[in-house]
Amino acid sequence: MNRVIVAPVPPEDGMRAAMARVWEIYDASFAEMQVVLRERLSTHPAFGPLIRDTPVDEAQEAVNRALLRAAMVDWEWEAYWQDTRRQAAGYATAEIPLASWVELVNLFREDMVTRVFAAAAAPDVQELVHAVNRWLDDAIAAFAQAFVSANEGVIASQQQAIRQLSTPVLQLRSGLLILPVVGALDRDRLDQMRALLLEAVRERRARAVVLDVTGVPEIDTVAANQLIGSVDSARMMGA
């Protein structure tokens, strides 16, 4: 999970005038667009049930709109993306797949582009289309990345749980420990085994430790050396 999360980068300042104009067009037809979108989505397999069960939340809509205005007019993009990420993380465990969210953005994009063409003429309209696309692509990027990162967080904590579960230290009788090792040995597991072993030797005052590696498919020299090192350390602690 070494991935660097690259947040979207705010558009160049050269796009500010076009983006502010896109905001005006959006703001002027906000109510109408909401109705059209809700109507189109009400028969959608993924969004239909959600739309039908969720009444319009005007307070939430006002918050969203203020965030969007701050981004598109005042160029404060980070708060808007942060809110988008927060929503995406919440949706990552819900029933709606990411592909459907992108489809939703496409419906909205088509509506916005149509309104932009109705509101402006060439050559302005081209700049406005770029602004619409930049706005929506950055929103998709923030949303989709947060969606994926929520899953990556689950993967990392599960890995940790598996590593702990697969390295138990059993006490056979007083002073005798057994460490059954099952599965492949990577560096993280070797480090963890060493820590577990020494902790167990100290806490349970072990005199003997059996490292049972019959369950390990193959041991290379690096792993073997590290195992021997762990045994030496245990010996120095009295085992």
Next chain:
Amino acid sequence: MNRVIVAPVPPEDGMRAAMARVWEIYDASFAEMQVVLRERLSTHPAFGPLIRDTPVDEAQEAVNRALLRAAMVDWEWEAYWQDTRRQAAGYATAEIPLASWVELVNLFREDMVTRVFAAAAAPDVQELVHAVNRWLDDAIAAFAQAFVSANEGVIASQQQAIRQLSTPVLQLRSGLLILPVVGALDRDRLDQMRALLLEAVRERRARAVVLDVTGVPEIDTVAANQLIGSVDSARMMGA
């Protein structure tokens, strides 16, 4: 992991003429667009190293182009999306975050829209912009969904591994088994414990089984009943 994967749905037939025209524009400037894109990406933090280390693979490019032509002209979208998904699944474990892929599509989209404006006049250009956006949004949907699904597959198999690791059956001495149960009991784990218990009773000819539930934070009546049911079944098998 109950999510239904909604593949993109091919565009309405009404978009065929516009999409074929977009293909022509793309095809005519293919070589030029590749150069521009590679140049813009060569300084990108995520794509730069990849671009610099990867020579142009003309055979692969020809395959990609044929798939795209079949989609945009012959309306065979599924093969193109399938290939997109395949690539996405391969990239899901690489260092490039999903947000950067969306950013890449935006660069490409801007270039395509600019070329569309140069090649056509109103009112045609509006239809062409819709076609470009539909093409690229569906591609993002297929790519992002496959990216997420690759992670979901990992999560599901890790869950399975954790469940198995956290339900060991230990043999204390001949005929005596112990099943230490640690952590919350959900329906899947209860079912699995029952199966493990009966299998262990049969294979190891156990006469007595200790179900150690001191490690379970809370047991509701449903779980308790199911545990008792498992014990009854074990009894019928001779334990």
